Amino acid sequence: DGPRPLPGQEVSVKVLGALEDGGLVERDPRLIFVPGHGDVVQALELGVPTMQPGEVSFFLAAFPYAYGRPGSREPDVPPEAPLLFEVTLLEVRDGPDPQPLPPAVRLRLGSQRRERGNYHFARADFAAALRSYRLSLRALDGPTTAPPGPEEEEELREQRVKCLNNCAAAELKLGRAEEALAACEAALRISPDNGRALLRRGQVGLVSPHTTALPSARPSSYPPLLSPQLLAEQGRDAEAALVLRKALELDPANKVIHTELSRLAKRQSPPSNI
Numbered sequence: 001d002g003p004r005p006l007p008g009q010e011v012s013v014k015v016l017g018a019l020e021d022g023g024l025v026e027r028d029p030r031l032i033f034v035p036g037h038g039d040v041v042q043a044l045e046l047g048v049p050t051m052q053p054g055e056v057s058f059f060l061a062a063f064p065y066a067y068g069r070p071g072s073r074e075p076d077v078p079p080e081a082p083l084l085f086e087v088t089l090l091e092v093r094d095g096p097d098p099q100p101l102p103p104a105v106r107l108r109l110g111s112q113r114r115e116r117g118n119y120h121f122a123r124a125d126f127a128a129a130l131r132s133y134r135l136s137l138r139a140l141d142g143p144t145t146a147p148p149g150p151e152e153e154e155e156l157r158e159q160r161v162k163c164l165n166n167c168a169a170a171e172l173k174l175g176r177a178e179e180a181l182a183a184c185e186a187a188l189r190i191s192p193d194n195g196r197a198l199l200r201r202g203q204v205g206l207v208s209p210h211t212t213a214l215p216s217a218r219p220s221s222y223p224p225l226l227s228p229q230l231l232a233e234q235g236r237d238a239e240a241a242l243v244l245r246k247a248l249e250l251d252p253a254n255k256v257i258h259t260e261l262s263r264l265a266k267r268q269s270p271p272s273n274i
Contacts, residue, residue: 002052002053002054002092003052003092004049004050004051004052004092005035005048005049005051005089005092007035007036008034008036009034009035009092009093009094010032010033010034010092010093010094011032011033011034011035011048011089011090011091011092011093012030012031012032012089012090012091012093013028013030013031013033013044013048013087013088013089013090014028014029014030014031014087014088014090015027015028015031015044015085015086015087015088016085016086017066017075017083017084017085017086018083018084018086019077019078019081019082019083019084020081020082020084025075025076025077025083026075026083026085028112030090030105031044031112032109032112034135035048035049037131037132037135038116038120038128038131038132039112039113039116039132039135040116041061041065041066041067041083042061042064042065042066043059043061043065043066043083043085044059044085044087046065047059047085047087048087048089051087051089052089053089053090053091053092054088054089055088055089056086056087056088057086057087057089058084058085058086058087059084059085059087060082060083060084060085061082061083061084061085062082063079063080063081063082066081066082066083067081067083067119068123070122070123072119074115099143100142100143100144100145101142101143101144101145102144102145102146103144103146103147103148103149103152103153103156104152106139106140106142106144106156107140107152107155107156107159109136109139110136110137110139110140110156110159110163111136111159112136113132113133113135113136113139114132114133114136114159114162114163114166116132117129117130117131117132117133117136117163117166117170118166120132121166121169121170121173124173126170126173126174127170127174129166129170130167130170130171130174133163133166133167133170134167136159136163137160137163137164137167140156140159140160140163141160157190157191160187160190161187161190161191164183164184164186164187164190165183165184165187167179167180167183168180168181168183168184168187171183
């Protein structure tokens with residue numbers, strides 16, 4: 001028993017999700033989210049704030065309030081599928097991630113939020129995707145109840161790099177080249193030879209100079225850049241070529257890198273005199 005969740009509070013719930021035929025597609029013994037942050041399906045966003053701690057509720061969600069018209073690959077939900085959710089509200093806290101959590105819980109929470117970002121990204125809701133990716137980074141970087149072991153530390157590092165690369169992709173889709181470059185640089189500081197981060201960094205350098213970046217609503221959410229100036233101030237094409245070639249050394253068969261290098265070469269070629 002206790003008060004219902006208020007705006008901005010974090011909740012922990014136990015969730016079971018089933019299709020109409022009874023097939024179980026979702027099971028999470030402790031799902032942690034802040035209602036309103038876009039971390040979970042609409043059925044949970046709208047339903048959990050009506051609950052009290054310890055309460056068990058059932059929500060029958062039409063597809064717009066579940067996984068939408070396309071469905072989902074993870075979890076495996078068919079297109080336009082309604083879902084029945086059994087939800088137990090376990091806990092309500094005053095703010096997101098205020099308390100130390102075991103490293104394994106932080107990893108699960110970070111992965112859950114990154115997957116939610118991928119869900120938004122696949123549906124071209126890039127602002128919502130970026131919000132989920134940033135929440136994932138905050139979960140991965142939060143305090144832990146004990147130092148992570150070697151395998152957990154490596155997995156935390158890998159998940160941070162994945163999130164930063166995803167942030168860069170979302171920032172590019174939103175036309176925010178500076179933020180995208182900052183995310184790439186942050187990923188490369190963790191993993192200097194990460195091919196995806198190098199590719200994204202090269203793609204930032206290929207952003208058309210005529211493209212107007214959307215203004216950032218806040219200072220950069222990523223660690224400061226190593227260099228004092230952006231690629232645009234250093235000569236985008238030259239540096240873009242360097243990082244793309246480095247990425248190609250790491251992944252010679254990557255067709256996307258070959259395409260980007262070809263596009264760069266065409267842009268650098270002088271116009272032919274006819």
